[in-house]
Amino acid sequence: MTQQAEPAVTSPPAPGPSKESDGRTQQRPLALRLLARPEVGVFLGAVAVLIFFLITAPAVRDGSSMANILYQSSTIGIMALPVALLMIGGEFDLSSGVAVITSALTASMTAYQLSMNVWVGVIVALIVSLAIGLFNGWLLVKTGLPSFLVTLGTFLILQGVNLAVTKLITDNVATDDISNMDGFDQAKAVFASSFDVGGVQVKVTVVWWLAFAALATWVLLRTKYGNWIFAVGGNQGSARAVGVPVTFTKISLFMLVGFGAWFVGMHQLFSFNTVQSGEGVGQELIYIAAAVIGGCLLTGGAGSAIGPVFGAFMFGMVQQGIVYAGWNPDWFKAFLGVMLLGAVLINLWVQRTATRR
Amino acid sequence: MDRYYPRSRKLAPMVAMAAAAALTLAGCSSSSGGKQAEEGGENASAGKANTPRMTVALVTHQSAGDTFWDIVRKGAEAAAAKDNVKLIYSNDPNAGNQANLVQNAIDQKVDGIAITLAKPDAMKDVVSKAKAKGIPVVGLNSGVSEWQKLGLMEFFGQDETVAGEALGKRLNEAGAKKAVCVIQEQGNIGLEQRCAGVKKTFEGDVENLNVNGTDMPSVKSTITAKLKTDSDIDYVVALGAPYALTAAQSVDEAGSKAKVATFDLNNQLTGAIKKGDIEFAVDQQPYLQGYLAIDSLWLYKNNGNYMGGGEAPVLTGPAFVDKTNVETIDKFAAKGTR
Numbered sequence: 001m002t003q004q005a006e007p008a009v010t011s012p013p014a015p016g017p018s019k020e021s022d023g024r025t026q027q028r029p030l031a032l033r034l035l036a037r038p039e040v041g042v043f044l045g046a047v048a049v050l051i052f053f054l055i056t057a058p059a060v061r062d063g064s065s066m067a068n069i070l071y072q073s074s075t076i077g078i079m080a081l082p083v084a085l086l087m088i089g090g091e092f093d094l095s096s097g098v099a100v101i102t103s104a105l106t107a108s109m110t111a112y113q114l115s116m117n118v119w120v121g122v123i124v125a126l127i128v129s130l131a132i133g134l135f136n137g138w139l140l141v142k143t144g145l146p147s148f149l150v151t152l153g154t155f156l157i158l159q160g161v162n163l164a165v166t167k168l169i170t171d172n173v174a175t176d177d178i179s180n181m182d183g184f185d186q187a188k189a190v191f192a193s194s195f196d197v198g199g200v201q202v203k204v205t206v207v208w209w210l211a212f213a214a215l216a217t218w219v220l221l222r223t224k225y226g227n228w229i230f231a232v233g234g235n236q237g238s239a240r241a242v243g244v245p246v247t248f249t250k251i252s253l254f255m256l257v258g259f260g261a262w263f264v265g266m267h268q269l270f271s272f273n274t275v276q277s278g279e280g281v282g283q284e285l286i287y288i289a290a291a292v293i294g295g296c297l298l299t300g301g302a303g304s305a306i307g308p309v310f311g312a313f314m315f316g317m318v319q320q321g322i323v324y325a326g327w328n329p330d331w332f333k334a335f336l337g338v339m340l341l342g343a344v345l346i347n348l349w350v351q352r353t354a355t356r357r
Numbered sequence: 358m359d360r361y362y363p364r365s366r367k368l369a370p371m372v373a374m375a376a377a378a379a380l381t382l383a384g385c386s387s388s389s390g391g392k393q394a395e396e397g398g399e400n401a402s403a404g405k406a407n408t409p410r411m412t413v414a415l416v417t418h419q420s421a422g423d424t425f426w427d428i429v430r431k432g433a434e435a436a437a438a439k440d441n442v443k444l445i446y447s448n449d450p451n452a453g454n455q456a457n458l459v460q461n462a463i464d465q466k467v468d469g470i471a472i473t474l475a476k477p478d479a480m481k482d483v484v485s486k487a488k489a490k491g492i493p494v495v496g497l498n499s500g501v502s503e504w505q506k507l508g509l510m511e512f513f514g515q516d517e518t519v520a521g522e523a524l525g526k527r528l529n530e531a532g533a534k535k536a537v538c539v540i541q542e543q544g545n546i547g548l549e550q551r552c553a554g555v556k557k558t559f560e561g562d563v564e565n566l567n568v569n570g571t572d573m574p575s576v577k578s579t580i581t582a583k584l585k586t587d588s589d590i591d592y593v594v595a596l597g598a599p600y601a602l603t604a605a606q607s608v609d610e611a612g613s614k615a616k617v618a619t620f621d622l623n624n625q626l627t628g629a630i631k632k633g634d635i636e637f638a639v640d641q642q643p644y645l646q647g648y649l650a651i652d653s654l655w656l657y658k659n660n661g662n663y664m665g666g667g668e669a670p671v672l673t674g675p676a677f678v679d680k681t682n683v684e685t686i687d688k689f690a691a692k693g694t695r
């Protein structure tokens with residue numbers, strides 16, 4: 001089971017269950033200790049939302065509906081993971097939503113304009129996406145500016161570049177259809193296929209999402225790099241003082257977000273064949289929201305990789321659940337907001353109750 | 358400040374390796390599709406007028422990266438090239454900003470202004486300012502019920518409600534019983550009017566569905582969700598070409614029997630109509646809207662004409678595109694002008 005790792009540098013000695021305890025270091029009951037973990041609150045919130053929709057929207061009980069909800073959650077969740085790691089590391093990235101589209105546009109236009117195998121486009125897009133992350137991280141570390149400013153800048157740059165370059169190259173504001181090009185079917189199999197589980201079509205992105213989450217959890221809790229992430233997010237100065245490579249950690253976290261943007265961008269490209277250059281705006285807030293709901297602090301230093309999985313699931317569940325429940329569509333966004341706030345409050349209440357006493 | 362970059366030196370060889378890999382892959386070019394397979398086509402061109410050069414501003418409420426508005430702009434550019442007009446294009450989805458852009462055009466002392474009236478009230482002041490300076494103003498695309506009140510000279514576009522009604526009638530002919538109208542931008546008046554028009558004439562049931570238009574995976578799963586909750590739905594009505602193509606995927610995924618109809622065209626959509634993935638599209642001919650708006654200002658300046666006589670709008674739609682006529686339209690759509 002995962003837990004919130006303490007920042008390596010600032011962690012106090014663990015209150016071990018010593019026999020001659022004077023009461024101050026006494027172990028609290030297991031249930032309370034469990035509830036104090038950041039992902040348990042969101043887990044309960046997600047379960048509450050799930051039960052709510054299972055009751056109010058009978059269609060949700062169907063297996064294929066659940067597959068659809070999981071698909072929606074996975075496209076948010078794959079990005080929410082690196083975004084969450086970055087937040088644990090004390091920074092956030094406003095450019096992540098449009099960066100997804102930048103990656104998809106790059107892959108599509110490279111392959112199409114040069115009439116290359118689509119894998120060439122996929123690799124060029126990966127390089128571009130990592131370079132965007134590198135640029136974000138490098139500028140942040142180099143200048144010491146807050147990540148809000150740096151990534152707001154890249155957000156605007158990418159938004160403009162997406163549109164202008166696409167228009168310049170294709171003479172349209174959307175890319176051309178690449179579905180009949182060499183390598184498309186293989187790439188689709190990797191990024192956008194689906195498979196059958198007991199008669200239900202499950203999207204491959206769901207598998208990738210859970211695999212990435214498992215990997216991120218392992219990295220965060222069992223590796224030196226994971227400790228570095230908590231350390232730079234908790235207290236950058238003392239982290240540096242004890243020899244944590246702060247610069248490397250921050251830049252690599254931004255590049256990880258670039259990797260996520262590439263992956264989701266490829267999914268969009270290979271499931272829809274073309275990309276409109278104006279998409280993606282506003283998605284960055286959804287990724288950040290999924291991470292925050294998942295227990296990552298906006299101030300850094302705390303959080304988990306499994307929390308954002310439930311955060312993204314909650315988003316997907318609410319967004320699709322409203323449709324399954326057949327509620328008046330005019331209220332769609334309001335419903336979404338109310339459900340999310342409710343879930344966050346449950347999350348908060350659980351944690352407060354658990355850590356009091 | 359710390360200047361310690363232990364890993365960045367390792368990055369350079371990595372980038373070099375990736376680049377090398379890309380170059381190796383470059384050996385395998387695609388044998389199908391791609392730019393090489395694209396057929397060339399000339400733009401509509403009819404020589405060039407020898408009238409004195411004039412300047413016209415086109416100010417729309419386009420949001421960035423929308424295929425529809427790109428076609429409007431191409432029409433305007435074609436007319437400008439033919440009429441020896443210098444075209445100044447600007448756009449902003451925020452009504453206040455759009456009004457500022459019109460003010461900007463007035464300050465530049467242009468010879469004519471073409472605007473969209475997505476939010477007519479916000480444009481009232483600048484339109485009267487332009488008129489006070491003697492600059493003719495025409496409207497296009499949205500505002501078919503408002504252009505006269507604001508004192509615009511002419512209007513080119515489609516009545517969204519009328520277009521919706523035409524689509525509703527078409528659904529009746531197709532024997533549809535239950536339709537869902539997919540709105541990709543919650544609160545957009547034009548989109549709401551289209552769905553309302555469908556509701557007016559369609560004899561079966563129609564329900565609206567809001568989706569998040571900036572996130573395609575979300576559009577796809579939301580439509581899939583809707584189709585799964587209600588297997589009686591036999592028509593999905595999309596309000597834009599990219600959303601129609603996604604809706605067709607949703608129908609597939611939900612295992613639904615529903616057919617897809619849409620408003621507006623683009624070059625992928627004509628292919629989908631040919632293949633039968635999409636039944637038909639209501640085309641409001643955005644190219645024509647852009648073209649006529651600029652051409653009309655040229656005509657007014659050089660010959661004093663105004664189309665519609667200042668009384669009636671010039672309707673550019675609804676024109677239906679389906680299997681019967683898609684062949685002729687397809688080659689224009691491929692160039693991104695239809």
